[in-house]
Structures are given as structure tokens and as C-alpha cells.
Amino acid sequence: MTAVPGWLRLPREFYQRDTLSVARDLLGTLLVREHEGVLMAGRIVEVEAYLGPADLAAHSSKGLTARTATMFGAAGHAYVYMIYGMHHCMNVVTEGGTGTAVLIRALEPVCNVDGRTQGPALLCRTLHIDRRLNGEDLLGERLYLAAAREPYRCRVARRPRIGVDYAGAWARRLLRFYVSGNPYVSRR
DNA sequence: CTCGGGATGCGT
DNA sequence: CGCATCCCGAGG
Numbered sequence: 001m002t003a004v005p006g007w008l009r010l011p012r013e014f015y016q017r018d019t020l021s022v023a024r025d026l027l028g029t030l031l032v033r034e035h036e037g038v039l040m041a042g043r044i045v046e047v048e049a050y051l052g053p054a055d056l057a058a059h060s061s062k063g064l065t066a067r068t069a070t071m072f073g074a075a076g077h078a079y080v081y082m083i084y085g086m087h088h089c090m091n092v093v094t095e096g097g098t099g100t101a102v103l104i105r106a107l108e109p110v111c112n113v114d115g116r117t118q119g120p121a122l123l124c125r126t127l128h129i130d131r132r133l134n135g136e137d138l139l140g141e142r143l144y145l146a147a148a149r150e151p152y153r154c155r156v157a158r159r160p161r162i163g164v165d166y167a168g169a170w171a172r173r174l175l176r177f178y179v180s181g182n183p184y185v186s187r188r
Numbered sequence: 189c190t191c192g193g194g195a196t197g198c199g200t
Numbered sequence: 201c202g203c204a205t206c207c208c209g210a211g212g
Contacts, residue, residue: 121197122197
């Protein structure tokens, strides 16, 4: 049984809420990954919300396909995809069956983090997260999120999402959330 | 089947 | 700013 002392695994109900609330509340929580007997963890300091088929920046805007099936699946599972033929990005599925998800963009290292975590592909590389974890239940042992008993106090900044200029008006919406002033937030 | 392009990161 | 590198979705 893997666990981080003093932290509580986020329950299914956490993810089964509206995506903006989940995105905001993910800031400060711990992303925990167990790989080859090593327990790695980092505090989430930057995320982006993807709001379903109507959101032209979301993969689910293509509808239900082989690739987006996980996004349209149950809340509290990981949606992991390959990008540019060489990188991976990790999302958590929200609500449930709605094609909504939150992209994890940056972590502040907490435990056994050996590598950079200042960007969605960097954190996946460092935590050994790839497509084999697509669909992984976040209430399992290999990959999950956890919250401290005390609430995480921080100033939250909202900005447009990164790298989605093709999405028209959706590109301008303030769907990127990050911990203001945290040095591990990705720069751009 | 071909083809265009991508929720990135790194080097120039 | 160019580019690596390959999967996916659209179209013929």
C-alpha cells in the first residue's frame, strides 16, 4: 500500500464536479506516482481546463473517437496522450461522460522527483507517465492525487491556455490556472 | 491509403 | 524561429 504521510487520496467525488472547480481545486494537491518501487510526488502548481466537445481546443471537440474515448469516460481516470510524436501529456477526467478534463502542466517537486517538472511533457517524462497509463483509475496505486488535511493557501492566477491559438475565441478564455509566483510554473 | 497538423521542449 | 517524430482523424 503506497501512501504519503499526512496526505489523503482524492475520492471519486472530487473529480465528479464541474471542470472549472476541479481545475482550481487541483492547485496545491499532490500528484503521486509509484514506479519500480519508487514513490514520487509533486505539488500541482499549474493546470488547464478543457470544457468538452464545444471547446475547440479540447480533443473531445472531434467527438467520440478511439483517442478521445478516455476523455468521454468516467471521472477520476487519467487521460494520457502522445504529442508531437515524442512527448506525453496527462489529464484528469472530470464530471463523467462529458469529454471534459484538466491538463496537469507543472509540479513543484516534493518527493523523489529526479528531473524537471516545469511543463506538461517534462513532468510526464520525469514521473514515467506515458500512454500505458491512459485510462488508469486515479483511485489505484500507480498514479493518484492527494490533498493535505489543511487547505493550501495561495493566490490563483488565470490566463489563456498555452498552445491553442487555433481555437478561435476559445483560445482567449481564461482556462489556465496557476499558483501566482510559484517558480515551477511553466514560462512562455 | 495519403496527408496535414499537433494541449511541447530545446537549440539557434 | 526551426525542428524532431509519430499518432490521429479526415478525406479519397
